[in-house]
Amino acid sequence: MRFTLQSDREITVVFEPTAEEYTLPANGPIAVEWVDGTGEGVVSLEAGVLIVCARSGGYTRAWIKGGSEIYVGPESGPDSVK
Numbered sequence: 001m002r003f004t005l006q007s008d009r010e011i012t013v014v015f016e017p018t019a020e021e022y023t024l025p026a027n028g029p030i031a032v033e034w035v036d037g038t039g040e041g042v043v044s045l046e047a048g049v050l051i052v053c054a055r056s057g058g059y060t061r062a063w064i065k066g067g068s069e070i071y072v073g074p075e076s077g078p079d080s081v082k
Contacts, residue, residue, distance in 0.1 A: 001041070002033045007048065010016040014045070015060050018073035020082075024050070030070065031063045 005013065005031040013022045013030070024030060034041045037058020044051050054060045059075040069080040 001022055002031060003043075004028075004029050004031055005043075005074045007050070010047065011050055013050045013052060015062070015072040016051060019042070020072045022070050022072070035059050035061060035075070 007024055007026065008012060009026050011024050013024050014020070015022070022030070032052060034055050035058055037055030039056045041055040041058070041060075042051070042053040044053075052060060052062075060072050061076060062070040062072050064070060069077045071080040071082040
């Protein structure tokens with residue numbers, strides 16, 4: 001499953017279960033993909049932090065505008081940026 005995250009202000013995005021953090025700039029979309037796994041993943045906003053939880057048994061990959069991959073865990077591509 002693929003979807004886009006975007007905010008009208010800067011916000012911290014936490015990718016679970018790896019707890020990797022990424023600062024999403026205002027109006028700076030990121031594309032998110034849930035790979036493998038079963039059930040539903042979760043996206044929630046808690047205390048000003050956007051939390052993205054992968055599906056059970058699966059993992060998450062994410063890309064910023066322009067196509068560079070964000071490091072969100074060990075399954076991220078070899079050229080991902082932290």
